[in-house]
Amino acid sequence: MWDYSDKVKEYFYNPKNSGVLEDASGVGDVGAISCGDALRLMIKVDEPTQVITEAKFQTFGCGSAIASSSALTEIIIGKTIDEAMSLTNQDIADFLGGLPPEKMHCSVMGYEALHAAVANYRGEVWEDDHEEGALLCKCFGIDEGMIERTVRQNGLTSIEEITNFTKAGGGCSTCAEGLEEVLERVNAEMVSEGVLAAETAFDRTRAVQPVRRKKKDLEPVATGKAPLTTLQKIRLIEETIETIRPTLQRDGGDCELVDVDGNRVMVKLTGACVGCQLSGATIEGVQAKLVEAVGVPLLVIPVAMVH
Amino acid sequence: MKPVYLDNNATTRTDPQVVETMLPFFTEQFGNASSMHAFGADVGSALAKSRKQIQALLGSEFDHEIVFTSGGTEADNAAILSALQTQIGRKEIITSAVEHPAVLSLVAHLEKTQNITVHIIGVDAMGRLDMEAYRKALGPKTAIVSIMWANNETGTIFPVEELAQMAHEAGALFHTDAVQAVGKVPMNLAESEIDMLSLSGHKLHGPKGIGALYVRKGVRFRPLVRGGHQERGRRAGTENVPAIIGLGRAAELALEHMQDEQTRVAAMRDRLEEGLLASIPNCFVTGDATSRLPNTCNIAFEYIEGEAILLLMNKEGIAASSGSACTSGSLEPSHVLRAMDIPYTAAHGAIRFSLSRETTDEDVDRVLEVMPSVIAKLREMSPFWREREVREGAFNPTYA
Numbered sequence: 077m078w079d080y081s082d083k084v085k086e087y088f089y090n091p092k093n094s095g096v097l098e099d100a101s102g103v104g105d106v107g108a109i110s111c112g113d114a115l116r117l118m119i120k121v122d123e124p125t126q127v128i129t130e131a132k133f134q135t136f137g138c139g140s141a142i143a144s145s146s147a148l149t150e151i152i153i154g155k156t157i158d159e160a161m162s163l164t165n166q167d168i169a170d171f172l173g174g175l176p177p178e179k180m181h182c183s184v185m186g187y188e189a190l191h192a193a194v195a196n197y198r199g200e201v202w203e204d205d206h207e208e209g210a211l212l213c214k215c216f217g218i219d220e221g222m223i224e225r226t227v228r229q230n231g232l233t234s235i236e237e238i239t240n241f242t243k244a245g246g247g248c249s250t251c252a253e254g255l256e257e258v259l260e261r262v263n264a265e266m267v268s269e270g271v272l273a274a275e276t277a278f279d280r281t282r283a284v285q286p287v288r289r290k291k292k293d294l295e296p297v298a299t300g301k302a303p304l305t306t307l308q309k310i311r312l313i314e315e316t317i318e319t320i321r322p323t324l325q326r327d328g329g330d331c332e333l334v335d336v337d338g339n340r341v342m343v344k345l346t347g348a349c350v351g352c353q354l355s356g357a358t359i360e361g362v363q364a365k366l367v368e369a370v371g372v373p374l375l376v377i378p379v380a381m382v383h
Numbered sequence: 384m385k386p387v388y389l390d391n392n393a394t395t396r397t398d399p400q401v402v403e404t405m406l407p408f409f410t411e412q413f414g415n416a417s418s419m420h421a422f423g424a425d426v427g428s429a430l431a432k433s434r435k436q437i438q439a440l441l442g443s444e445f446d447h448e449i450v451f452t453s454g455g456t457e458a459d460n461a462a463i464l465s466a467l468q469t470q471i472g473r474k475e476i477i478t479s480a481v482e483h484p485a486v487l488s489l490v491a492h493l494e495k496t497q498n499i500t501v502h503i504i505g506v507d508a509m510g511r512l513d514m515e516a517y518r519k520a521l522g523p524k525t526a527i528v529s530i531m532w533a534n535n536e537t538g539t540i541f542p543v544e545e546l547a548q549m550a551h552e553a554g555a556l557f558h559t560d561a562v563q564a565v566g567k568v569p570m571n572l573a574e575s576e577i578d579m580l581s582l583s584g585h586k587l588h589g590p591k592g593i594g595a596l597y598v599r600k601g602v603r604f605r606p607l608v609r610g611g612h613q614e615r616g617r618r619a620g621t622e623n624v625p626a627i628i629g630l631g632r633a634a635e636l637a638l639e640h641m642q643d644e645q646t647r648v649a650a651m652r653d654r655l656e657e658g659l660l661a662s663i664p665n666c667f668v669t670g671d672a673t674s675r676l677p678n679t680c681n682i683a684f685e686y687i688e689g690e691a692i693l694l695l696m697n698k699e700g701i702a703a704s705s706g707s708a709c710t711s712g713s714l715e716p717s718h719v720l721r722a723m724d725i726p727y728t729a730a731h732g733a734i735r736f737s738l739s740r741e742t743t744d745e746d747v748d749r750v751l752e753v754m755p756s757v758i759a760k761l762r763e764m765s766p767f768w769r770e771r772e773v774r775e776g777a778f779n780p781t782y783a
Contacts, residue, residue: 094764109767110727116766134766138688138694139694
């Protein structure tokens with residue numbers, strides 16, 4: 077049984093704005109019956125103010141698909157087209173108090189339906205960016221084509237890199253075996269094309285299992301250098317966080333340093349990181365980077381937790 | 384309101400009589416059957432009794448043909464992997480497209496990693512095996528055929544006896560995953576050509592984590608789990624004694640209720656099915672209605688999605704299951720319904736109702752009362768349903 081939030085259940089059992097909107101100004105159809113979910117979003121726009129005055133949906137799909145559709149209509153009613161278009165699928169998920177990782181695609185479908193409906197209102201043709209190839213990572217909806225392209229463009233040679241660049245494999249990780257197969261195949265092709273050195277290509281027989289770092293590995297490394305002053309330490313922490321930010325920003329998130337107290341580093345996650353189910357992993361990653369750079373044990377604390 | 388449990392093909396309630404039989408084996412009779420003292424000897428004779436109870440349910444010739452395992456999945460794995468070792472020079476497996484993942488995932492893995500060729504035999508729209516394709520696939524290279532006795536989703540029963548005879552004509556071993564059939568249909572393995580058969584405790588009101596593999600006397604066998612001499616060296620590891628005792632008692636009770644299962648349970652299932660078909664438009668029964676488990680009925684409701692149906696049913700206190708993609712976390716609907724070529728418009732909305740001897744007439748009444756409004760509510764929300772009434776085929780997504 078899925079671990080749906082109370083709000084998802086509420087929006088599924090008693091959906092708001094379901095049904096047909098007569099004389100809609102824009103209609104967006106996404107999904108397909110073969111995929112197991114499909115959504116039609118109908119919006120009415122007040123021409124002079126560009127405000128969405130009404131929105132209704134019809135959805136074929138699971139509980140979270142219906143809840144996401146209903147949430148979408150609730151979010152966009154009263155917003156201008158421009159305001160609505162700045163929404164992300166994460167906003168839909170946040171509105172519902174989060175979705176199980178495997179169900180995030182329901183919020184993506186809502187996002188796409190909105191764009192399709194607005195395109196229809198503006199008299200444009202909406203092109204979806206769904207690629208060919210098998211869907212590998214179901215948690216984040218990443219297909220084989222996208223992984224292959226990212227591996228080629230960036231010369232990736234490990235599963236961790238794929239996860240960092242595309243998020244694939246970062247959720248339930250059941251696709252790990254599939255990712256390895258694609259990576260090995262694409263790397264082999266790149267080697268034969270002469271764009272990748274054979275010794276760096278991914279090879280399952282030589283691949284090392286990632287090991288969770290033990291506590292003692294995090295102890296300061298004896299470098300022979302004098303210990304850092306507090307000022308030096310804070311500067312180093314600042315510089316390291318600056319190097320991490322671009323990665324987070326690429327996913328619409330961000331991270332800023334708030335305070336340093338002894339070995340406690342207070343940070344604030346912003347943007348898409350807020351409410352993201354993987355923010356725990358993000359904090360863990362920030363901590364590992366900082367410990368590596370500063371060379372002393374540090375505890376990274378997201379400020380929302382310290383009051 | 385008392386909950387209605389119609390998901391007995393997923394698992395059954397452990398019969399309280401089974402639990403009662405098991406309890407002393409945790410605290411009083413805790414011995415290891417292999418020990419040279421009274422503690423062990425008592426347990427040893429209890430295990431022997433359990434084996435006899437299962438032998439009786441299966442109608443097998445010898446009690447030592449029963450090998451206890453951790454469940455149906457282990458039994459399936461043990462059977463197939465053993466055959467590949469004993470059938471020297473034979474590198475092919477034949478199975479069906481509608482098997483349980485316990486078989487399908489294993490054979491896919493073997494094909495990928497071990498130079499094994501796998502023939503997956505398809506089924507027709509009613510879920511019946513393509514006999515002609517099966518005949519053609521059999522040959523001097525076939526090590527083992529593994530085809531289920533009855534399908535878990537539709538209840539369709541396969542002609543295992545005939546399939547076993549055909550396998551033997553080709554010199555192949557025949558294994559059947561009978562997890563859904565044992566305890567629901569009468570069996571007489573002593574008169575059968577079936578070489579190996581898997582069963583699971585929790586599908587017949589026994590405990591979870593216990594099952595058995597029947598290995599016909601004379602069939603060469605190589606163990607999956609190696610170690611001690613338990614189970615005559617065919618399955619090492621100290622016996623899960625309480626669970627084995629429970630499985631034996633469950634087998635005994637299943638035999639006692641066999642007549643009831645075949646008559647009263649089947650009649651309730653038929654009433655449920657006819658009632659739903661009569662009160663709800665655009666739905667149909669999947670599977671082979673002429674050869675089906677007495678407790679199973681799978682109904683596909685068009686233009687709506689299974690998880691949503693289950694959630695609304697659950698709110699009304701009714702438990703069933705679906706082959707829907709969304710309940711399993713994958714995007715493809717049930718491989719069983721796809722193999723039967725059930726159209727996507729219906730496959731996503733297929734609901735399996737599986738009854739048991741504990742099901743009552745009131746349970747059936749309640750489902751018949753609730754389902755029409757559940758289905759209607761979701762269809763009201765579905766773009767496909769509305770469009771069918773208003774403008775045929777107007778729903779037209781950009782990617783389909």
